[in-house]
Amino acid sequence: MLEATNKTGNRLAGRKTAGQKAGSSGAPAGGIPPETEKAAPAAGRSDDAEPIISIRNLVKIYKTKKVRFRALGGVDLDIRRGEFVAVAGTSGSGKSTLLNLAAGLEKPTAGKVFIREKPIHKMKEDDLVEFRLNHVGFIFQSFNLMDTLTTLENAAFPLMLRGIPPLKREKEAKAVLSALGLAGHLAHDPDELSGGQQQRVSIARAIITKPEILFADEPTGNLDSETAEQIMEILQNIVKENGTTLLMVTHDMEKARYADRIVYIADGEVVKIEENCGQKAACARDRQQRRA
Numbered sequence: 001m002l003e004a005t006n007k008t009g010n011r012l013a014g015r016k017t018a019g020q021k022a023g024s025s026g027a028p029a030g031g032i033p034p035e036t037e038k039a040a041p042a043a044g045r046s047d048d049a050e051p052i053i054s055i056r057n058l059v060k061i062y063k064t065k066k067v068r069f070r071a072l073g074g075v076d077l078d079i080r081r082g083e084f085v086a087v088a089g090t091s092g093s094g095k096s097t098l099l100n101l102a103a104g105l106e107k108p109t110a111g112k113v114f115i116r117e118k119p120i121h122k123m124k125e126d127d128l129v130e131f132r133l134n135h136v137g138f139i140f141q142s143f144n145l146m147d148t149l150t151t152l153e154n155a156a157f158p159l160m161l162r163g164i165p166p167l168k169r170e171k172e173a174k175a176v177l178s179a180l181g182l183a184g185h186l187a188h189d190p191d192e193l194s195g196g197q198q199q200r201v202s203i204a205r206a207i208i209t210k211p212e213i214l215f216a217d218e219p220t221g222n223l224d225s226e227t228a229e230q231i232m233e234i235l236q237n238i239v240k241e242n243g244t245t246l247l248m249v250t251h252d253m254e255k256a257r258y259a260d261r262i263v264y265i266a267d268g269e270v271v272k273i274e275e276n277c278g279q280k281a282a283c284a285r286d287r288q289q290r291r292a
């Protein structure tokens with residue numbers, strides 16, 4: 001799957017996914033199970049817009065020889081197309097577990113996840129690889145850049161997996177990196193970049209395929225506060241300008257407030273969902289719906 005592993009063993013994606021394989025092509029997703037089921041509307045949905053991600057009664061129980069731990073206890077959530085949703089909660093509340101299940105990086109113990117009406121929870125790993133490569137981008141706290149590749153090569157990597165010829169992928173990577181202020185750092189290796197620059201490279205890599213959905217797990221967790229704000233503004237702009245859907249996990253309420261909606265999670269359960277009226281788009285949409 002997306003966890004392309006580089007020569008030195010760096011993974012390109014999230015935690016606890018060790019058995020997953022690297023994606024290898026840009027061919028359209030094949031072999032996806034037929035759409036025999038659809039998510040019923042979630043309770044408490046605030047609008048009638050078709051969700052791009054639907055999560056139903058999602059349960060994750062981790063079992064080891066010694067422990068059995070319920071990390072998610074039946075989560076329901078709809079995420080609208082073009083929406084920026086932050087999942088907030090304390091350490092160990094289940095945020096990353098929710099993101100990993102929503103992205104198909106881990107399998108649920110029970111429950112369902114639909115992305116664009118595709119049943120992610122029952123897709124085979126090979127189909128998930130293709131699906132993610134074509135529809136989804138990931139951004140992680142630890143950047144997960146390949147340390148043997150330059151800025152340009154890291155950003156262009158997903159296009160290489162899609163079989164795009166070198167000149168074309170370099171041109172596209174240069175354009176995305178320039179927009180992120182990295183035109184002067186194309187030949188740098190990751191260890192020659194600051195943390196904020198590395199995260200911008202990882203954002204470039206995540207958006208270069210123009211994914212409909214971005215998953216971000218504590219994207220500013222390793223950055224100082226000023227750099228973190230810049231990264232949050234970049235993410236917010238990607239949502240606004242490209243219409244990308246963003247699901248971001250954070251323990252930091254300051255960062256959560258960049259989102260259109262904040263989902264609070266505690267002990268593996270959603271305890272509150274808040275429209276963020278600091279974000280004009282979300283509130284305008286709310287007001288419109290209330291009037292309708």
Ligand SMILES: Nc1ncnc2c1ncn2[C@@H]1O[C@H](COP(=O)(O)OP(=O)(O)OP(=O)(O)O)[C@@H](O)[C@H]1O
Pocket residue numbers: 016062063064069070071089090091092093094095096097098251
């Ligand atoms: N592979 C695993 N095996 C056993 N327990 C696990 C596993 N992964 C996560 N857990 C447990 O599930 C709970 C939720 O973990 P998760 O990583 O989702 O929390 P989080 O809210 O993202 O925390 P943090 O903000 O600290 O990253 C934790 O109590 C954790 O110990």
